[in-house]
Amino acid sequence: MTKTILITGATDGIGLETAKKLASKGHTLLLHGRNSGKMQAAIKAVSAINSNAKIETYLADLSDLKETVKLADEVKSKHAAIDVLINNAGIFKTSNPITKDNLDIRFVVNTIAPYLLTINLLPILNNNSRVVNLSSAAQAPVDMAALNGNLSMNDGEAYAQSKLAIIMWSRGLVHTMNEASPMIVSINPASFLGSKMVKEAYGMAGHDLSIGADILVKASLSDDFKNASGKYFDNDNGCFADPHPDGLNRQKTNELITNMESLIKQLT
16 A cells, blocks of 8 residues: 655655655655755656656755744645655754754754644644654753753754754653554664765765665554654664663653744744
């Protein structure tokens, strides 16, 4: 049975590789990017895998929370239901780490935007749907001052905190849901894969992107992840695992979600 799958950050890296693998299986793809030129190149790459691939495209800058809401609204205007949301879009290094709203772009793109997108798409997600959130082996305790834009950080610190934060809200959201809600899982796709992000951050080619894409496809489709809601999968070790201890702390998770909700209310 074919699925309708939304992938953010689908114009390069793991997102594009995942899209190609899903296209080869005949699934309907909703591809998100923020650059029209790169989107056209992505369509060409996916279509080369399957010339009959069903592809829709959505342009949005996820560093802008209003655009994130607009993205969700556009998807809902075209679909009464989707089967999988892959929150893949992420950022590590940039020449300007501060958004127009004076927030750290790593927290906005890696943590807050996927939360906001997921929340806004819940009406078209059901208990057979899945939300696959991209985390990382790099995880560090979240400083709420940094999340709120009141403390500057270097690239590595901001990235590691934002990637633990997505695990935290994933688990926290599951605790508030009922039986009609989607499965939500966090994934470390594997360390040092050959994405643009890794090349820019570490100056290295990295490992085969298929390693990460394969686990995202598995999380999206396989029965192995049917009951994975609230869990964290570490693809470096090929198994479900505990994240950083803060990822299991309910009080800190609630504080994180409260802070995100406050920012969302202010900025949307």
